[in-house]
Amino acid sequence: xxxxxxxxxxxxxxxxxxxxxxxxxxxxxxxxxxxxxxxxxxxxxxxxxxxxxxxxxxxxxxxxxxxxxxxxxxxxxxxxxxxxxxxxxxxxxxxxxxxxxxxxxxxxxxxxxxxxxxxxxxxxxxxxxxxxxxxxxxxxxxx
Numbered sequence: 673x674x675x676x677x678x679x680x681x682x683x684x685x686x687x688x689x690x691x692x693x694x695x696x697x698x699x700x701x702x703x704x705x706x707x708x709x710x711x712x713x714x715x716x717x718x719x720x721x722x723x724x725x726x727x728x729x730x731x732x733x734x735x736x737x738x739x740x741x742x743x744x745x746x747x748x749x750x751x752x753x754x755x756x757x758x759x760x761x762x763x764x765x766x767x768x769x770x771x772x773x774x775x776x777x778x779x780x781x782x783x784x785x786x787x788x789x790x791x792x793x794x795x796x797x798x799x800x801x802x803x804x805x806x807x808x809x810x811x812x813x814x815x
Contacts, residue, residue, distance in 0.1 A: 673702065674723035674815045676704075677708065678707045679707075679727050679728070681710040681740040683778065686730060686762035687728050687761060690792055690800070691728055693795050693805050697809045700809070701808070710743040716750035724756035726811055727744070727759055731769040735767060735769065743750075745806055752781040753781060753783065755782070755783050756811055757777045757785050757786070758789070759790070762793065763775065774788065786814065790803065790804065
Protein backbone atom coordinates (compact mmCIF):
# COMPACT_ATOMS: atom_id res chain seq x y z
CA UNK A 673 0.00 0.00 0.00
CA UNK A 674 1.38 3.39 -1.02
CA UNK A 675 1.19 6.49 1.17
CA UNK A 676 0.27 9.90 -0.30
CA UNK A 677 0.71 13.21 1.54
CA UNK A 678 -1.81 15.95 0.86
CA UNK A 679 -0.75 19.38 2.14
CA UNK A 680 -2.95 22.45 1.85
CA UNK A 681 -3.21 26.08 2.90
CA UNK A 682 -6.61 27.65 3.40
CA UNK A 683 -8.40 30.88 4.28
CA UNK A 684 -12.07 29.89 4.32
CA UNK A 685 -11.75 26.07 4.66
CA UNK A 686 -12.87 25.37 1.08
CA UNK A 687 -9.42 24.02 0.20
CA UNK A 688 -9.68 21.78 3.27
CA UNK A 689 -12.76 20.15 1.77
CA UNK A 690 -11.02 19.59 -1.55
CA UNK A 691 -7.98 18.07 0.21
CA UNK A 692 -10.19 15.66 2.14
CA UNK A 693 -12.04 14.57 -1.02
CA UNK A 694 -8.74 13.93 -2.83
CA UNK A 695 -7.78 11.80 0.18
CA UNK A 696 -11.04 9.85 -0.17
CA UNK A 697 -10.19 9.08 -3.79
CA UNK A 698 -6.79 7.78 -2.73
CA UNK A 699 -8.31 5.64 0.02
CA UNK A 700 -11.01 4.30 -2.32
CA UNK A 701 -8.14 3.14 -4.51
CA UNK A 702 -6.73 1.11 -1.60
CA UNK A 703 -3.91 3.43 -0.52
CA UNK A 704 -3.17 5.54 2.53
CA UNK A 705 -3.72 9.31 2.45
CA UNK A 706 -2.37 11.71 5.06
CA UNK A 707 -3.86 15.24 5.07
CA UNK A 708 -1.96 18.10 6.73
CA UNK A 709 -2.13 21.87 6.83
CA UNK A 710 0.88 23.64 5.34
CA UNK A 711 1.68 25.09 8.77
CA UNK A 712 2.28 21.56 10.10
CA UNK A 713 5.26 21.10 7.76
CA UNK A 714 8.27 22.65 9.48
CA UNK A 715 11.18 21.25 7.44
CA UNK A 716 12.00 18.94 4.54
CA UNK A 717 12.11 15.90 6.85
CA UNK A 718 8.36 16.33 7.39
CA UNK A 719 7.89 15.66 3.65
CA UNK A 720 9.98 12.50 3.45
CA UNK A 721 8.69 8.93 3.47
CA UNK A 722 5.72 9.35 1.13
CA UNK A 723 5.14 7.77 -2.28
CA UNK A 724 3.14 10.66 -3.75
CA UNK A 725 2.13 14.24 -3.00
CA UNK A 726 -0.65 16.75 -3.59
CA UNK A 727 -0.24 20.41 -2.64
CA UNK A 728 -3.09 22.93 -2.64
CA UNK A 729 -3.93 26.55 -1.95
CA UNK A 730 -6.78 28.90 -2.71
CA UNK A 731 -6.14 31.78 -5.08
CA UNK A 732 -6.39 35.08 -3.24
CA UNK A 733 -5.81 38.30 -5.20
CA UNK A 734 -4.21 36.25 -7.99
CA UNK A 735 -1.73 34.49 -5.70
CA UNK A 736 -1.41 31.40 -3.53
CA UNK A 737 -1.56 32.21 0.16
CA UNK A 738 1.57 32.60 2.27
CA UNK A 739 1.45 29.20 3.98
CA UNK A 740 1.75 27.44 0.64
CA UNK A 741 4.57 29.70 -0.52
CA UNK A 742 6.52 28.70 2.61
CA UNK A 743 5.77 25.03 2.00
CA UNK A 744 7.06 25.24 -1.56
CA UNK A 745 10.39 26.64 -0.34
CA UNK A 746 10.67 23.75 2.13
CA UNK A 747 9.66 21.18 -0.51
CA UNK A 748 12.41 22.38 -2.85
CA UNK A 749 14.96 20.78 -0.49
CA UNK A 750 12.98 17.55 0.11
CA UNK A 751 14.15 15.51 -2.89
CA UNK A 752 10.77 15.00 -4.57
CA UNK A 753 12.25 14.31 -8.02
CA UNK A 754 10.30 11.62 -9.94
CA UNK A 755 7.63 11.34 -7.22
CA UNK A 756 3.98 11.35 -8.39
CA UNK A 757 2.11 14.55 -7.66
CA UNK A 758 -0.83 16.82 -8.16
CA UNK A 759 -1.82 20.39 -7.32
CA UNK A 760 -5.22 21.78 -6.41
CA UNK A 761 -6.98 24.86 -5.19
CA UNK A 762 -10.21 26.70 -4.61
CA UNK A 763 -10.82 29.98 -6.36
CA UNK A 764 -13.41 32.69 -6.88
CA UNK A 765 -12.49 34.50 -10.10
CA UNK A 766 -9.24 32.91 -11.19
CA UNK A 767 -7.14 29.84 -10.39
CA UNK A 768 -3.53 30.96 -10.60
CA UNK A 769 -2.48 29.33 -7.31
CA UNK A 770 -3.12 25.74 -8.39
CA UNK A 771 -1.41 26.38 -11.74
CA UNK A 772 1.69 27.89 -10.10
CA UNK A 773 1.94 25.07 -7.57
CA UNK A 774 1.59 22.51 -10.37
CA UNK A 775 4.29 24.16 -12.48
CA UNK A 776 6.65 24.38 -9.50
CA UNK A 777 6.17 20.71 -8.70
CA UNK A 778 6.69 19.70 -12.32
CA UNK A 779 9.50 22.00 -13.44
CA UNK A 780 11.41 22.90 -10.26
CA UNK A 781 11.07 19.63 -8.33
CA UNK A 782 10.98 17.34 -11.41
CA UNK A 783 7.94 15.41 -10.22
CA UNK A 784 5.72 13.09 -12.31
CA UNK A 785 2.52 15.07 -12.41
CA UNK A 786 -1.06 14.17 -13.28
CA UNK A 787 -2.56 15.76 -16.40
CA UNK A 788 -3.10 19.20 -14.83
CA UNK A 789 -4.09 21.06 -11.68
CA UNK A 790 -7.50 20.60 -10.07
CA UNK A 791 -9.27 23.95 -9.73
CA UNK A 792 -12.68 24.07 -8.06
CA UNK A 793 -14.84 26.96 -6.95
CA UNK A 794 -16.20 24.61 -4.31
CA UNK A 795 -16.19 20.92 -3.58
CA UNK A 796 -19.91 20.98 -2.81
CA UNK A 797 -21.36 21.88 -6.22
CA UNK A 798 -20.70 21.51 -9.95
CA UNK A 799 -19.41 17.94 -9.64
CA UNK A 800 -16.70 18.93 -7.15
CA UNK A 801 -16.98 15.75 -5.10
CA UNK A 802 -16.52 13.47 -8.09
CA UNK A 803 -13.75 15.64 -9.58
CA UNK A 804 -11.73 15.76 -6.35
CA UNK A 805 -12.07 12.04 -5.63
CA UNK A 806 -11.14 11.35 -9.25
CA UNK A 807 -8.05 13.53 -8.84
CA UNK A 808 -6.91 11.37 -5.93
CA UNK A 809 -7.34 8.31 -8.15
CA UNK A 810 -5.24 9.98 -10.88
CA UNK A 811 -2.38 10.52 -8.43
CA UNK A 812 -2.57 6.87 -7.35
CA UNK A 813 -2.42 5.76 -11.00
CA UNK A 814 1.08 7.29 -11.20
CA UNK A 815 2.39 5.24 -8.26
